[in-house]
Amino acid sequence: MSGLLALLDDVAAIAKVAAASVDDVATQAVKAGSKAAGAMIDDAAVTPKYVTGFPPARELPIIWKIARGSLFNKLVFLLPAGLLLSAFAPWLIPPLLMLGGAYLCFEGAEKLHHALFHDKTHDPDPKEQKLDAQHLEEQKVAGAIKTDFILSAEIMTIALAAIPASGFWMEAATLAAVALLITAAVYGAVALLVKMDDIGLWMAQTARSGAGRSMGRGIVKAMPAVMTTLAVVGTAAMLWVGGSIIVHGLAQMGWHTPEEVIHSIAVSATRVFPEGAHGAAEWIVTAFCDGVLGVALGFVLIPIGTKIIGPIWSSVFGGKAA
Numbered sequence: 001m002s003g004l005l006a007l008l009d010d011v012a013a014i015a016k017v018a019a020a021s022v023d024d025v026a027t028q029a030v031k032a033g034s035k036a037a038g039a040m041i042d043d044a045a046v047t048p049k050y051v052t053g054f055p056p057a058r059e060l061p062i063i064w065k066i067a068r069g070s071l072f073n074k075l076v077f078l079l080p081a082g083l084l085l086s087a088f089a090p091w092l093i094p095p096l097l098m099l100g101g102a103y104l105c106f107e108g109a110e111k112l113h114h115a116l117f118h119d120k121t122h123d124p125d126p127k128e129q130k131l132d133a134q135h136l137e138e139q140k141v142a143g144a145i146k147t148d149f150i151l152s153a154e155i156m157t158i159a160l161a162a163i164p165a166s167g168f169w170m171e172a173a174t175l176a177a178v179a180l181l182i183t184a185a186v187y188g189a190v191a192l193l194v195k196m197d198d199i200g201l202w203m204a205q206t207a208r209s210g211a212g213r214s215m216g217r218g219i220v221k222a223m224p225a226v227m228t229t230l231a232v233v234g235t236a237a238m239l240w241v242g243g244s245i246i247v248h249g250l251a252q253m254g255w256h257t258p259e260e261v262i263h264s265i266a267v268s269a270t271r272v273f274p275e276g277a278h279g280a281a282e283w284i285v286t287a288f289c290d291g292v293l294g295v296a297l298g299f300v301l302i303p304i305g306t307k308i309i310g311p312i313w314s315s316v317f318g319g320k321a322a
Contacts, residue, residue, distance in 0.1 A: 047190045048230045050144040054137065059194045062141060067187035069145035070152055074179035077149075078156045083172060086160055093157060094252040100150035101245025102297065106305050107147060108238030109298020147238070154245065155182055193230065197223040240287045243294030262289040 047066060051059045085093050159178045163171055196219055203216025251259040266285040270278040 047144060047148070047186070048193055048227060048234065050140045051194050054140075056195075056198060058137065060191060062137060063187055063191050063194065065141045066144045066148065067183055069141070070148045070187070071179060071183045073145065073149045074152050074156060074183065075176060078153055079172065079175050079179065082156050082160050082175065083168065087168075094249040097153065097157060097245050098249035100153055101242040101249065102301060104147070104150050104238045104242030105246070105294040105298035106301040107298075108235050108242060109295055110302055110305075111235045112239075112295065113299070113302060151241065152179075154241070194227070196226070236291060239294035239298065240291035241294075243290035243292070243297065244287070246293065246297065247290060258293070262286055262293075265289055 047063070050066065051062050054062060085096075156175060156179070159175060160171070163174050200216045200219025200223065204213050204220060205216070207213045207216055247258050247262060250256075263286070266282045266289065269285045270281045273281040
């Protein structure tokens with residue numbers, strides 16, 4: 001009997017330690033996730049454009065596919081890679097992130113180039129559109145997951161840097177919690193955004209008050225403009241995040257001039273604003289400068305990506321490079 005009681009005491013002690021560890025993981029995950037809030041916003045802004053143009057019935061399934069791919073990226077690839085790089089080759093993290101930033105600049109600039117110079121008077125053949133439709137969703141999802149991989153890498157790297165020094169398994173558990181929390185937050189917000197028109201329609205048809213029905217009709221009318229705006233913001237987010245990754249990566253590798261020049265421009269620009277708005281103004285100007293750098297680098301990379309890397313990728317892997 002005494003042996004059983006001793007065993008129960010040991011189990012209770014282990015349970016207390018485990019509960020404390022769970023609390024520590026949750027606390028660290030929330031703190032680390034808050035450090036990556038900026039990248040989370042970028043991720044949420046980028047994703048809705050991938051469901052634009054699809055029937056309403058396909059919107060949530062597409063978002064679920066992207067969310068599932070995002071979580072797989074974080075848990076299977078980025079979490080172990082981040083822990084291993086942090087432990088054994090921290091010097092590799094900046095150049096790898098810069099490669100990801102360059103990809104974001106390329107994709108954002110390619111979309112900007114298409115919007116500015118695409119010949120909209122040339123309409124594709126309807127039969128061709130029908131044939132392409134069965135593969136369009138898979139292509140969009142694959143493209144979204146590729147873009148998410150870069151943004152998720154930034155999020156996980158920021159989170160890893162924000163975690164206090166602790167044991168390997170504590171860091172791994174905290175990063176896993178960050179991956180789950182951020183994926184749920186980002187794609188939950190995206191799902192709500194893309195279904196707001198359906199919510200508005202439901203309100204317009206079933207609300208008991210005239211104000212509720214009017215609000216529903218207003219939501220339905222506003223959502224096309226909102227989704228178009230989000231698509232523009234998503235492209236802009238690719239460019240400013242990509243440019244920011246490049247600038248910070250160069251600084252980490254020893255070349256501080258681009259970061260110092262942008263900081264100097266941002267600080268100088270804040271002088272025309274009231275003192276209370278200096279922080280917001282500095283962030284806006286810095287993001288703008290990062291975006292300009294992202295556009296410039298992206299347009300340089302377009303011919304490299306489409307004429308050199310794309311054909312090589314297709315010949316090796318039998319698919320599109322981006």
